[in-house]
Amino acid sequence: MTLIDKKLNRRSFLKVSTLAGGGMLLSFSWLAGCKPTKEELAAMPKEWFEINSYIKIGENGTVTLFNPNPEFGSNVKTSLPMILADELDTDWKNVLVEQADFYPERFDRQFTGGSQGIRSGWKPLRTAGATARQLIVNAAAQTWNVPAGEITTSAGTVEHKASGKKAGFGEMASLAGTLDAPDPETVKLKEISDFKIIGNSKKNVDGTKIVTGKPLFALDHKVEGMKYAAIVHPPAFGMKLKSFDKSSVASLPGIQDVFEVKIFKDDYGRNFFDTTTFPEIIAIVGNSTWEVMNAKKALKAEWETAPASTFQMAGRGGQNMEVKVPGGLENSSTHKEKMAEYITKPGNVLRKDGDPEGAFKKAAKVLERTYSAPFLAHNTMEPMNCFADVKAEKAVIYGPTQAPELIRQTIASSLGLPQENIQINLARMGGGFGRRAYSHHMTEAALISQKIQAPVKMVYTREDDMSAGVYRPAYSATYRAALDENNNLLALHVKAGGVPESPVHANRFPAGAVDNYLAEGWQIESNITIGAFRAPRSNFIAGAEQSFLDELAEEMGKDPIEFRLELLKRAETNPVGENNDYDPKRYAGVLELVRDKSNWATPIDGVHRGVSAYFCHNSYVAEVIDVVIKDKTPVVENVYAAVDCGIVVNPDSAANMGEGAIVDGIGNAFYGEMTFENGVPTKSNFDKYRMIRHAEAPKKIEVHFVQNNEEPTGLGEPLFPPVFAALGNSLYKATGKRLYDQPFQPKLLEMDNLSM
Amino acid sequence: MALFNLTINGKSQQVDVDPNTPMLWVLRDHLDLVGTKFGCGIAQCGACTIHLDGNAVRSCQLPVSAIQDAKITTIEGLSEKGDHPVQKAWLEHDVPQCGYCQAGQIMSAAALLSQNPSPTDTDIDNAMNGNICRCGTYTRIKAAIKTASQNA
Numbered sequence: 055m056t057l058i059d060k061k062l063n064r065r066s067f068l069k070v071s072t073l074a075g076g077g078m079l080l081s082f083s084w085l086a087g088c089k090p091t092k093e094e095l096a097a098m099p100k101e102w103f104e105i106n107s108y109i110k111i112g113e114n115g116t117v118t119l120f121n122p123n124p125e126f127g128s129n130v131k132t133s134l135p136m137i138l139a140d141e142l143d144t145d146w147k148n149v150l151v152e153q154a155d156f157y158p159e160r161f162d163r164q165f166t167g168g169s170q171g172i173r174s175g176w177k178p179l180r181t182a183g184a185t186a187r188q189l190i191v192n193a194a195a196q197t198w199n200v201p202a203g204e205i206t207t208s209a210g211t212v213e214h215k216a217s218g219k220k221a222g223f224g225e226m227a228s229l230a231g232t233l234d235a236p237d238p239e240t241v242k243l244k245e246i247s248d249f250k251i252i253g254n255s256k257k258n259v260d261g262t263k264i265v266t267g268k269p270l271f272a273l274d275h276k277v278e279g280m281k282y283a284a285i286v287h288p289p290a291f292g293m294k295l296k297s298f299d300k301s302s303v304a305s306l307p308g309i310q311d312v313f314e315v316k317i318f319k320d321d322y323g324r325n326f327f328d329t330t331t332f333p334e335i336i337a338i339v340g341n342s343t344w345e346v347m348n349a350k351k352a353l354k355a356e357w358e359t360a361p362a363s364t365f366q367m368a369g370r371g372g373q374n375m376e377v378k379v380p381g382g383l384e385n386s387s388t389h390k391e392k393m394a395e396y397i398t399k400p401g402n403v404l405r406k407d408g409d410p411e412g413a414f415k416k417a418a419k420v421l422e423r424t425y426s427a428p429f430l431a432h433n434t435m436e437p438m439n440c441f442a443d444v445k446a447e448k449a450v451i452y453g454p455t456q457a458p459e460l461i462r463q464t465i466a467s468s469l470g471l472p473q474e475n476i477q478i479n480l481a482r483m484g485g486g487f488g489r490r491a492y493s494h495h496m497t498e499a500a501l502i503s504q505k506i507q508a509p510v511k512m513v514y515t516r517e518d519d520m521s522a523g524v525y526r527p528a529y530s531a532t533y534r535a536a537l538d539e540n541n542n543l544l545a546l547h548v549k550a551g552g553v554p555e556s557p558v559h560a561n562r563f564p565a566g567a568v569d570n571y572l573a574e575g576w577q578i579e580s581n582i583t584i585g586a587f588r589a590p591r592s593n594f595i596a597g598a599e600q601s602f603l604d605e606l607a608e609e610m611g612k613d614p615i616e617f618r619l620e621l622l623k624r625a626e627t628n629p630v631g632e633n634n635d636y637d638p639k640r641y642a643g644v645l646e647l648v649r650d651k652s653n654w655a656t657p658i659d660g661v662h663r664g665v666s667a668y669f670c671h672n673s674y675v676a677e678v679i680d681v682v683i684k685d686k687t688p689v690v691e692n693v694y695a696a697v698d699c700g701i702v703v704n705p706d707s708a709a710n711m712g713e714g715a716i717v718d719g720i721g722n723a724f725y726g727e728m729t730f731e732n733g734v735p736t737k738s739n740f741d742k743y744r745m746i747r748h749a750e751a752p753k754k755i756e757v758h759f760v761q762n763n764e765e766p767t768g769l770g771e772p773l774f775p776p777v778f779a780a781l782g783n784s785l786y787k788a789t790g791k792r793l794y795d796q797p798f799q800p801k802l803l804e805m806d807n808l809s810m
Numbered sequence: 811m812a813l814f815n816l817t818i819n820g821k822s823q824q825v826d827v828d829p830n831t832p833m834l835w836v837l838r839d840h841l842d843l844v845g846t847k848f849g850c851g852i853a854q855c856g857a858c859t860i861h862l863d864g865n866a867v868r869s870c871q872l873p874v875s876a877i878q879d880a881k882i883t884t885i886e887g888l889s890e891k892g893d894h895p896v897q898k899a900w901l902e903h904d905v906p907q908c909g910y911c912q913a914g915q916i917m918s919a920a921a922l923l924s925q926n927p928s929p930t931d932t933d934i935d936n937a938m939n940g941n942i943c944r945c946g947t948y949t950r951i952k953a954a955i956k957t958a959s960q961n962a
Contacts, residue, residue, distance in 0.1 A: 127908030127945050257904050264909035265900045265916060266892040267845020267885030274844035282839070307811070307828065343848075344828070344835040435849050435857060435910040435944045484847070484910025485944045516850040706904060710950065714907055717946025740854035740942065749935035751948035 103231035115224035122161035126486030141183025156458035156478035169671035169768025255706035272481035284346035290733030298355035308345030331523035383733035401574030404560035408570035413545035417536035425598035430526035436484020440499035443509035488586030526587035531598035551576030566634035567621035589771035597778030647696035664783025671768025700764035712757035719777025721746025819887025829875035845885035856941030859914035866921035885913035899958035907945035
């Protein structure tokens with residue numbers, strides 16, 4: 055991991071002495087309305103001393119820790135500073151947390167996504183905390199004229215036992231801030247057994263602000279002279295703006311201007327998160343949100359079909375790829391027909407072990423099943439929006455984004471300003487789920503502000519948000535298993551694809567556990583834009599795979615957990631192939647834990663149980679779902695989850711996120727669906743797009759963590775993918791019918807004895 | 811445009827707006843009370859829930875002209891010190907994830923408890939079904955309402 059260490063040297067310990075007073079870093083979020091509480095003010099030191107990029111200590115021992123990553127609800131704003139605080143060896147009650155602005159010179163990887171916040175922050179933040187602690191120790195050694203090695207720290211105090219000298223961190227902060235930072239390589243990190251804060255639940259640092267309605271979100275931001283803007287985008291995928299009649303709204307009350315916004319410069323090379331469905335939109339600017347939203351409805355615009363096009367885009371690894379956007383107005387019914395053709399067509403071979411074709415030829419029995427799932431909209435509760443104040447030389451953007459680094463490049467190009475003149479301040483996001491990795495709402499707001507030469511807050515209506523694309527793709531997967539006459543598994547074959555990407559992770563389980571294995575992928579071009587959605591690809595393929603394994607276990611006459619454990623034993627003791635992504639022992643560990651916690655061995659009358667397990671984002675999860683039939687309706691009663699994500703920094707908060715992922719999975723499995731007719735999304739608000747609601751949530755969710763000392767891995771996503779099959783498998787037990795196509799609710803309604 | 815005299819969180823306020831303007835936008839854009847959130851605009855998600863004479867209503871579908879003499883309470887005015895039993899229970903259970911829907915959830919829960927201090931699970935389901943939480947904190951919301959019910 056030398057790369058990280060080099061970056062640590064270069065960035066994380068940079069001190070910018072002019073900021074020692076802290077004014078600049080603190081000022082923005084306070085101006086945004088997050089005024090400190092009385093308690094915070096009482097604790098507020100008269101003077102701050104910057105120890106490094108992440109840590110400032112006041113003369114009274116109060117510590118300000120900067121959360122580098124954007125917060126979208128996974129609670130990094132609490133758990134990342136917990137890592138800093140533990141290694142700093144301060145008391146959590148001394149800690150204030152501030153959201154850092156986007157500041158790449160000071161912070162590494164200011165990105166929220168891929169469940170990597172804690173995993174990527176683990177070593178840099180531990181090192182930053184430990185380095186600051188060492189500086190306090192060095193300052194005490196200098197002050198007391200004793201060897202640094204004889205000095206100990208505890209809960210924000212520093213002590214030299216031999217001489218009886220003791221001081222608070224605050225008393226040493228002034229000197230510590232002037233000392234040279236020790237080489238991060240030489241700084242000693244705590245032993246895991248010495249953690250005092252990590253592993254002990256801390257409440258959300260923004261909890262009080264949230265429950266009292268303080269302004270925390272970009273949508274809440276306001277400055278003097280600010281205008282409001284709405285946007286109008288084409289009504290269908292495959293359409294673009296032809297013309298609009300400015301006079302249709304120009305005289306409406308409160309309307310200041312109406313104009314076209316073109317997001318990209320012609321010669322701009324798009325980056326990986328530059329997905330946008332409609333690069334040309336109409337902006338309406340006025341004096342209030344309500345007035346611009348009214349004008350939106352009244353605006354007369356003409357649209358035309360867009361021809362097929364191609365553009366260059368940097369791929370995931372930075373390599374350039376050509377993106378084809380076909381013309382035409384697409385239909386979900388056509389997507390289904392095209393996907394069905396691939397069941398019999400060969401796909402692209404992604405992995406092949408042994409002789410799968412031969413094994414299928416000599417099979418006594420072949421089990422083949424095809425699964426599908428539709429497009430999904432992210433539907434963050436806070437619609438896309440952004441505040442922008444663009445002046446001739448400088449732009450200030452305050453918006454909800456998971457990926458400030460890449461959108462800054464885009465905004466710089468579109469505004470014609472150097473990147474360093476674009477200040478991006480990170481707002482708390484009202485949900486992300488992957489959607490806000492694609493942040494063109496920020497480019498749009500910036501261009502609107504530049505045009506009107508005034509600060510502006512742009513907001514999408516729910517309809518704009520839901521019909522603007524960047525969806526979870528529609529997928530289909532066909533699984534085949536070859537069995538001999540004694541029901542032994544000879545071969546497994548997965549062929550899966552989607553509109554417009556394949557969901558196959560070819561080197562994940564059950565690859566490595568089956569002698570003869572074939573994985574194929576395919577994709578169908580589309581002009582419907584897609585993007586990351588909580589556990590991309592895994593969120594479909596896990597459901598298909600784990601439903602198939604359940605049916606296969608039944609066919610083989612085996613308990614579904616026992617069957618998976620047998621496969622994992624094979625992968626552990628005698629793995630097939632070399633590139634297996636997962637650790638079979640840890641995978642088996644979560645299945646064993648969930649079997650124990652759910653009392654799997656003791657069935658309860660009237661309770662129908664399904665199991666599922668999956669590995670993604672470096673973590674292992676197994677889930678058991680209990681369904682009961684009440685008044686002819688299948689009801690999810692209890693959910694048991696077992697998780698191995700290594701060390702858990704903030705256990706109760708981690709459980710909360712796990713509970714949420716499970717509810718999210720149940721909701722999307724039952725109801726989630728976006729379809730298209732002639733390019734038009736058929737749903738654009740919550741009256742038609744059904745979201746899981748309070749009464750449909752499980753009665754009880756238990757999230758159990760495997761206790762180990764492994765370095766932390768992902769958590770925001772891994773509990774989501776297993777839900778679909780755990781639910782499908784339990785519904786099979788409840789109804790006697792397998793569910794192959796999501797969403798499940800319409801299929802359940804077709805069953806004569808059920809209502810939902 | 812027309813002048814409206816409103817009583818919000820115990821204070822008299824005057825606004826000069828189009829009579830059709832929903833209370834949501836009067837609160838957010840004209841009175842800087844931004845704790846009440848915009849989610850759907852069609853009273854389907856509950857993010858904009860406020861109290862009108864103590865009843866939970868969706869402010870995105872409530873024109874300012876319909877308020878008349880009714881007293882409005884928003885999340886900012888639910889308690890003086892953020893210590894309403896529902897707010898305290900929310901903190902105790904550490905309910906929020908992203909936090910965006912929670913003001914609406916809390917206003918629905920507070921109205922429920924003021925009218926039904928000891929709600930059953932079904933009562934809670936019915937009162938809270940109009941508030942979507944995309945993060946899926948429903949089980950904690952239910953637990954927090956029960957705690958608030960015991961502590962009220």
